[in-house]
Amino acid sequence: MGETITFWILAVVSVSAALGLVFSRKAVYSALMLGVVMLSLAVLYAVQDAPFLAAVQIIVYTGAVMMLFLFVLMLVGVDSADSLVETIKGQRVWAAIAGLGFAFLLALGVGNATFAAPTGLAKATEAAGGNVPSLAHLIFTRYVFAFEVTSALLITAALGAMVLAHRERIRPKATQRDLARARFTGPQPSPLPGPGTYALHNAIDMPALLPDGTVADKSINRVLARHEMEGGFTPTDPVKAALIKQVLERDAAQDRDSDSGDEPVQAEDAAPRQEDGK
Amino acid sequence: MEPAEIIQHSGGVIGVSWLMVALPLLGAAILLLFGRRTDRWGHLLGVAMSLGAFAVAVAAFVQLLGLPEAQRRQGVRLYEFIPGLADMGLLIDPLSISFALLITGVGSLIHIYSIGYMSHDPGRRRFFAYLNLFVAAMLLLVLADNYVVLFVGWEGVGLASYLLIGFWQFKPTAAAAAKKAFIVNRVGDFGLLIAIFTIWTTFGSVAFNELTGGAVDGAISSGDASQGTITAVGLLLLLGACGKSAQLPLQSWLLDAMEGPTPVSALIHAATMVTAGVYLVVRSGAFFEAAPTAQLVVTIVGVATLLAGAIIGCAKDDIKKGLAGSTMSQIGYMMLGAGLGPVGYAFAIAHLIAHGFFKANMFLGAGSVMHAMNDEVDMRKYGGLFSVMKVTAATFMIGYLAIIGFPLLSGYFTKDGIIETAMEHNQILGWLAVVGAGITGFYMSRMVFMTFFGKRRWADDAHPHESPSVMTVPLILLSIGSVFLGAFLILDNRLMRFLAPAVGLPEHLPGFHPFSVPGLTTLALVAVGVVYAWFRYGAAEVPRLAPRGSFLTTFARRDLYGDALNEALFMRPGQWLARFAVFFDNRGIDGLVNGLAAGIGGTSGRLRRIQTGYVRSYALSILFGAAVVVGALLYVGNM
Amino acid sequence: MTTHYLVLSALLFAIGAIGVLVRRNAIVVFMCVELMLNACNLAFVTFARQQGNLDGQIIAFFVMVVAAAEVVIGLAIIVMIFRTRRSASVDDANLLKY
C-alpha cells in the first residue's frame, strides 16, 4: 500500500516535471525540472530494492551531472530564453504523433503482458548479505571486464572534455599598432560623420551636413531611410524629406551601376557595412 | 545453236590472259605508289601498259581464232576468291575478247591522245594512273567468268569513272558530278547485287558456265525456279545495266559526267564503260531468253532511252553534252538490240564496237576543238572551224557520217541491223527507232554545222589551231575504224558467227537488205533531219546567246526534267529524311535515354532534399523507425 | 505493480523523445536525452525486481556511468560550438545536408 501511494505521487510528480522539462522556455527551468525527475526516480529505485542505485542516482546524476549542466548553462548564457517558434515544417505535429504513438505502443506491449507478483531481490542478495555487497560481488566478478572498460571510458571522456573545451589562440592578439595600421590602410581613416554634426535636428535618421552645406551620404542610416520612404513615413519636415530622397536616389543610381543582386539584399547589407566602418 | 561449253584451259597466251588485267593494274599501282617520282615518264608507262594489254588481247584473239568453234570458250581459273562462292577466274570467249580488243584498242589510242591533251596538266601522271586503273577494271569486268568477279570489275570501273569525272576535284561541279555518277551507278549495282543473290540461291552457282540457257530452262521445267524468279533476275540485271549504261530511268549522271577531261568522256562515257550494261544483258542472255517479259522491258527501256537521248542531244549547246546525249541514244539502240535475242546480240555488239570507234573519234575531236578554243565548250561560240583545223574537222565529219548512218559507213550497217531486227519483233518499237535515227540526223548535223561551218563566233581571245600529231593520229586511226568496221562486222554476218560460241546462233541468219522499207525510211528521215539542221544552223545565223526557245526546247535542255524529277523524288525527300532521322536520333532515341537519365537525376535531386541537415528531422525518422519496430514486434508476438 | 512502473518508464521515455524532437537548445535536448536514459534505468530496475535478478541493476549502473561520460563530452562539444557560433541551437549545425 505504501509503495502504491509512493508510486502514484512520484509518478505524477515525475511526469509533470518531465513535461515541464520539455515545455519550459528557459533552459534553467528545464534543468531544475530534470533534477526533480531524477530525485523522484531515485526514490522509486529505493522503493524497488535498489538502494545503491538510488544513492548513485542522487550523487552522480543529481549531484554531478546536473551541476555540470548548470555550469554549462552559465557559460552559454543563463538568462536567454529560447524561441518557441518551430522552424521545421510539421516537426511538432509529427514529433507528437511519433512520441505518443511510441508510448502507446510500448504501453500496449506492457499491458498485454501479464506479470506475476515481483520475485523480489531478497533471495538474490541473501548470499552476499545485502544489496551493495551483492552488486559489488557481481561487478568485480562477472562484470569486471565491463567495469574496467567503463573506467577507461571515463578517463578518456575526462581527457576528451579537457581537449575539447581548451581554447587555443590561433593568431596573436591584435596590438594597438595592428589596429592603427588596419584603420589607416582601410578606406576611411577618419571617423564617419556623426549625425547632426552641423545639424539643426537631433535625430538618427537626419543626414549630417558637410561644411559646404551638402549632405554627407554616409551619415544616413540607409535602413531607416529606406524604411521610411517605402513605408510612406515621409518626414514632415520638407527639408529632411528632400535630403533623404536625394541620398536614396543616389543610392539607387549606384545600385544600377553595379547591377548585381536584387535590391533588398543590398539594402540590408548596407547597414552593417556602415557600422563596421565606424 | 546453243553457246558452247566452257573448257578449263591454261595454255598459250590465253593461259596468261590475266596479264591483260594485271599490266594496267600494275601501271596504276606504280604511278600511284611512287607518286611524283614518276611524273616525268608516268604517261609513257601508262601508254605502255595499255598497249601491252592490247598486245595480249590480240595474241589471245589470234589463238582463239585458231581453235575449232566448239573450243572457243576458254576458262582460266586463277585462284579461289571467296571459298565456296566464287573463284577468281577469267573467261576468254568471242564475246569477251571482242570487248577486250575494243577496250584495249580504243583505250590505247585514247591513252596516246591524252599525252597531248593533258600535257599541261600538273596531274597528268595521276590521270594516267586512273586511266590504267579503268582499263584493268573494265577488262576484269568483261573477262570475268562469274558474276561476282564481274561485279568486282563492274564497281572497279565505277570507281575509275568516279575518279576521272572528278579529276579536277577543285571544281565543285566536277566533284558533284563524280559523286552523282557513283551514287546513281550504285542504284544500278543494287539491282545487280540482288540479281546475283537470286541467281545464287536458285542455282547454287554464279559461274557463267553453269548458268547456261539449258540450266535455266531445266530449272524452270523442273519447277526449281519459277518463271517469275527468272523474270525478276532479268529485270534486276537490267536495273544494273541501266545504271552503268545511263539508260532510263538512271540516265541522269551521264550528262553531268562530261565534267571530266575529254579523253575520259571518250573512253569511259562513250566507248567502253557505258556499254557494260549491254555486255551484261548479252552475257546474261540465258536469263533473258527464258524471260520474254524481261526482254520486252529491255527493248522498251532501249527505245525510250534512244528517243530521250536524241531529244536531249537536240537542245544542248555544250558540245560534250550534245555528244553525251547522243551516247545515251546510241546505247539505247544497243539495249534495244540486246533485248532481241541472238540476232539482236550480234547487231548490238557490232553497233557497240562501231560506236566505240566513231563516238570516241568524235569525243576526241571535240576535245581537240576545245583544246584549240581555250576549253570553250559552247558551240554557239564556235563556227567556221573547218578551215583552221582540217584534220580534226575531217575526222569528226567521218564520225558524224558514221553515226547518222550514211550509207556504207559503220553506223549504216549496225544501226540498220538493229532497226530491222526490232521491226521483225515489234513494229511500234521498230518505227520509234526509225524516228530516233531521224532525230540523230538532225542533232548531229546541228553539232557539225554549229562547230565547223557558218560564221566564226569565237571569243575575242580565241586563236584556234590544229592539235599536235599525238592527238590527231589517234583521231585518224579511229576514223578509219569508223568507216570500215560496220561493213566488216555485219556483212556476211561475220560478227554473229564469231560470237556464236558465246551467245548462240539464231536459226535463220539474217540477210542484208539495203533497200527494205525501214531502211529507206530511215535514210529519208535522216536526210530530212540533216536538211532541217542545215536551214536552222548551217544557212541561218546562229545567235551567240541561246534563244529562249519553245517549251519543247526547254524540256530537252533541262534533260527532260530528269534531274528535276530526281531532285523532287529522291534528293529533297532524302535530305528531309536525313534531317528528320538526325532529329529523331538526337531528340527521339537519345532524347529518351537522356530524358530517362534526367528523370532519375531529377528524382534524386528532389529526394536529396529530404536530407535537410537538421538533426531533429533525422531524429524524428529514427523515432518513427523505432515505433515501427516496436509495432512489428507486437504484431509478430501476437500472431 | 510492475506494469505501472513500466508504463511510467515508457511515458517518461516518450516525453524525453518528444523533447529531443521539438527543442532546439542543444542543452535542453541533452537533458531530454538524459531523461530518456533515466526512463530506461527505471525499467531495468523494475525488471530486476520482477525477475529477482541483480543484473538489471548492474546494467542500470553502467548506464549511469556511461551517461556521465557522455554528458561530459557532449557538454564540452556544446561549449565549443557555442564559442565559435555564439549559438547553442541544434538547427544551426545543419551543414550535413544534400
Place this chain on the structure above:
Amino acid sequence: MPWLSTLIAVPVLGAVGVSLVKSDKLAKQLALAVSLVVLVLTGALAYLFEPASKERFQFAEVYEWIPRFGVHYGVGVDGIALVLIALSAVLVPIVILASWHDADGTGAAAPPKRSVKTYFALLLVLEAMMIGVFAATDVFLFYVFFEAMLIPMYFMIGSYGGAQRSYAAVKFLLYSLFGGLLMLVAVIALYVIADKGTFMFPELIGVIQDPTTQKWLFAGFFIAFAVKAPLWPFHTWLPDAAAQAPAGAAVLLVGVLDKVGTYGMLRFCLELFPDASKFFTPLVIVLAVVGIVYGAIVAIGQTDMKRLIAYTSISHFGFIALGVFAMTKDAGAGATLYMVNHGFSTGALFLVAGFLIYRRGSSQIADYGGVQKVAPLLAGTFLIAGLSGLSLPGLSTFVSEFMVLIGTFERYPVAAIIATSGVVLAAVYILWMYQRTMTGPSKEPAHVMPDLNWREIWVMGPLIAVIIAMGFFPKPVLDVINPAVDKTISSVHIEPFTPAVAEKKGAGQ
C-alpha cells in the same frame, strides 16, 4: 608454352613498364615495342594454329580460379577468336603510332597537355583486355574481361577526349554497365540452372533445354551484346563516345571493343541458347535491318566527321548482326570476316579523320574543303578508307558484306534486299563527306594542312595494304574462320541452305 596467357601478360607488364619509365618519349617507344612484340607473338600463334584441327579450342589453358563456384581461368582460341585477336594485335601498334602526339597537347585545337605515359599504359592494358575477352573460354572470365575493358576506355575517353568528353565517357560507361549487369544476372542464372558446377563454356553448350529459360537467358546476354555492338536502338552512346574519344581510342572502341558484342552473339547466344536464338531471330533481323538503313540515313545527315563515321559503323554493325542471325554458313563466315574488315576499314577512316582534325582543330565537315589540292596523299588515303567503308569490291569489306548479304538472302530474301539498299546509302554518306571535305577550292594555305608525314604514312600504309590484300585474296582468313563458323552454326541445328537447283549443279549443257 602458354601462348594465350603470354599474350595477355605481355601488354600488362608492358603497361607497368610504360608507367614507370621517366621520359614520355621512352614511354611511347616502349609501348610501341611491346605492342609489336604482341603482334609477333600473335603472328606465331596464327602460324601454329591448325584450322582443320578436331579440337574446338586450341592453345587451351584451364586453371581453377574460384573452385567454390567452378570459376576457371580458361583460355583458348578457335578460328573466330583467333582472327579477332589478330585484329587487336594489328590495330594496337598502328593506333599507338597514330596517337603519338594525342596526349602531348599539340595540334591545332590546342588541347591541354595530359599524362602521356598514362595514355600509352592504358592502351596496352586495353590490348590485354581485348585479347583476354576473345580468348576466354570460361563464361565468368569472359564477363570479367567484358567489364574490365570498359575501365581503360573510360579513362581514355574521359581524360583525353574532346570538349564533351566527360558526358560521353559517362554515357559510354553507364550504357555498357547496364548491359553488363543484365549479362551478369544471366551468367549467374546460367550457372545455377545448368547446375554443372562450372562456368566453362564448352561444358555449358546444350545444357539449357527448357525453352522459356533459354529465352530469358538469351535476352540477358543479347541485350548486353546489343548495347555493346551497338544495335539499333541501343546505339546513341557510340556517336558521342566515338566523337569525343581521341582518334586512336575511337579506333579501338569501334574497331575492336564493339566487336565483343557481335562476337558474343555468335559465340554465346547462338551456341548456348540455340532455340531461343531461333525464336528471337525475326526480332534481331528487324533490328539489324533497321540499324543498317537508319544508321546510314542518320550518317548522311551528320555535320561532324567523327559522328558520321560512328553512324556508318552502326550501319555496319547491323550487317554483322544480320549475318550472325541469318544462321547460314556464308552469312556467319561473312559476319566474322566483317568484324575483322570493319576494324581495319573504320580504323583507317577514324585515323585519317584524326590526322585531319589534328591539323585543323575541328571535326566539323563544314570547316574543311579542297584538302585534296594541298594534301593529296591525305585525301587519297581518306578516299581509300572511305571506299572500304562503302564496300567497294577489291577492298576487304566487300567480300564480307557480299557474303553476309548472300548468306542472308538464302534464308531471308526480304531482309537482304532492304539491307542491300544500305549499299546505295553508303555511297551517299561517304562520297558526300569526301566531296565536302576534300574537293572544291581549298580553304586554307598549304602550311596549315601539310600532307602526311612519314609516321602517318607508316600508320596508313599497313592498314591500306591489309584492306586491299584481303579484298582480293580473303581465302587465308576465311579458311581459318570457316571451320569455326561451321561448328557454331551446326550447333544451332538449323536446316542448312541448299540452292533450288542443287542436283543440277555442274550439269551445264
